[in-house]
Amino acid sequence: MWRLEQPLTVHQLACHAALSRRTFIRRFGEETGMPPVRWLTLQRVLVTRRLLETSDWSVERIAAASGLGTADDFRIGFRRETGSLPGDYRRRHRLAADVRG
Template identity: 50%
Template structure:
């Protein structure tokens, strides 16, 4: 709300009006009170990783990361609207991201027709089954970029993309930066 005034008062400061918070290494600033929570969770992620951050966010009943123009920080946990009966299907997919998945194969595992599965998945998860799988693969790749030294080819294989080219395509589309740029910024060793 006050970004124009801030930029005017402090002309030497770089003011980014399109983000919830800015991480400049030793200095982290947020856009407001709720964005302070986002910045805090970002610091936890930076220092302790995504797993700890997700646990804290669930306990706080907030998303691990909100989209505020900072697509590289978006976290996509298991949808909270999923029914108890449907959750095992999502858990199985998450445990087997490296395997090929189609709507038909997921529907067979759920003992549903492909059409019913797809409709019910959208109702419960808020997105199509294949987009959800792709999002989860990118999220897994993001964690590996943060927490391992594996090369992009190996990460692509483990995340279920098969090739680094396909991983780069989806990663850039969803996260907004290349995997190597993301790793430079968010790897633990950084």
């Protein structure tokens, strides 16, 4: 199983799949409809969303745990993918959980 908090390259993924880099990228795109790096970013954002919803971890700790880099990189990437800053996302989803609970 991959550890998303660690740096992963397309080369490493291709080697793991026992394919050339080019073949891996092509097949990955055929199967998922997106490039490997985009898929990896989306998986990391899913991890961050769960952590924002369920933990009190700082943005710095979530960034490190998800592999999205620094807190600034995390904020930029998270906003690009979700349209929301991490703090706003956390507040919105915490409020929704409070209303449900």
